[in-house]
Amino acid sequence: MGTSVDFAVKNTEKLKEPSDFKVVLLNDNYTSMDFVIDVLVLIFNKNEAEAERIMMDVHRKGRGVVGSYALDIARTKAEQVHALAVQNEFPLRCVIEPA
Numbered sequence: 001m002g003t004s005v006d007f008a009v010k011n012t013e014k015l016k017e018p019s020d021f022k023v024v025l026l027n028d029n030y031t032s033m034d035f036v037i038d039v040l041v042l043i044f045n046k047n048e049a050e051a052e053r054i055m056m057d058v059h060r061k062g063r064g065v066v067g068s069y070a071l072d073i074a075r076t077k078a079e080q081v082h083a084l085a086v087q088n089e090f091p092l093r094c095v096i097e098p099a
Contacts, residue, residue, distance in 0.1 A: 020099040
């Protein structure tokens with residue numbers, strides 16, 4: 001009963017950082033440029049200049065990368081974009097892609 005045993009566990013498994021995912025806004029022919037800027041400021045905390053630059057990428061290139069986030073945050077931000085778009089009757093779409 002009086003025996004004690006010490007176990008030393010050697011951890012050889014390396015933890016890796018979670019993968020990031022890009023949040024991308026997609027262009028459409030109906031969503032106003034002002035609304036896209038508002039979304040970028042409200043949901044993604046972009047300043048006016050950066051929001052305008054991303055909005056112009058969306059307008060000219062058909063898509064604009066907003067940022068890179070952990071998967072859960074990227075999904076939440078995409079859902080917030082879709083909810084705000086529906087609420088304001090715009091078809092703005094947002095996708096997430098591996099970074």
